[in-house]
Amino acid sequence: MWLLWxxxxxxxxxxxxxxQVGGLIGVWATLGLVVLAxxxxxxxxxxxxxxxxxxxxxxxxxxxxxxxxxxxGMMLMVAGLLLIVxxxxxxxxxxxxxxxxxxDLVMRQAGRRMGVRTVHSGRREAHRPPYADxxxxxxxxxxxxxxxxxxxxxxxxxxxxAGDQPNRRGSSGWTRH
Numbered sequence: 270m271w272l273l274w275x276x277x278x279x280x281x282x283x284x285x286x287x288x289q290v291g292g293l294i295g296v297w298a299t300l301g302l303v304v305l306a307x308x309x310x311x312x313x314x315x316x317x318x319x320x321x322x323x324x325x326x327x328x329x330x331x332x333x334x335x336x337x338x339x340x341x342g343m344m345l346m347v348a349g350l351l352l353i354v355x356x357x358x359x360x361x362x363x364x365x366x367x368x369x370x371x372x373d374l375v376m377r378q379a380g381r382r383m384g385v386r387t388v389h390s391g392r393r394e395a396h397r398p399p400y401a402d403x404x405x406x407x408x409x410x411x412x413x414x415x416x417x418x419x420x421x422x423x424x425x426x427x428x429x430x431a432g433d434q435p436n437r438r439g440s441s442g443w444t445r446h
Contacts, residue, residue, distance in 0.1 A: 283356035290357060303355045310352025310363065317345040337376070344372045 291299040321342020328335040344366050351363035365371045 279356075279358070282358050286357040302357075306360045306363075307353045307355070310349045310354075312349075313352060313367070314346060314349035317349065318342065321345060340376050341369075341372055344375060 287299065290302075294302075321338060324338035325335045325342065328338050348363040348366035351359040351366070366375070
């Protein structure tokens with residue numbers, strides 16, 4: 270239900286801000302700011318997207334948890350998209366997301382609301398990580414390969430279907446000679 274209110278309230282807030290800012294600085298300056306914000310949003314998405322991807326790869330290469338660089342990269346992408354969306358309220362939210370301490374605060378708040386659940390396949394040893402003792406218990410069956418099928422014998426066509434040159438390729442008339 271809160272998402273519905275967001276979609277109703279956001280355009281109203283943006284229109285009110287357009288009217289206020291347009292009255293203060295003029296229509297053309299307001300439109301210039303909107304276009305400038307959209308160009309800045311595209312630049313943020315291009316530069317920070319590649320940077321976030323490289324940071325995540327670097328974290329994986331160093332065997333570190335890549336969740337922080339990925340979360341920061343995702344928030345930078347959201348900031349770029351919010352800059353592209355016309356409106357001053359979304360631009361203010363986007364500019365706030367471009368500040369690293371604000372992104373850290375958003376990550377902490379989101380982390381408090383999210384929980385990690387583990388699902389185990391029928392075993393009651395929920396507190397013991399799988400394969401903690403280094404032993405993998407498995408059952409296997411050795412099966413022989415199935416025998417190869419014998420090739421099919423060539424079709425015996427009646428003489429009227431075989432044509433003059435049955436072994437020559439391209440006798441259908443669809444190929445050039």
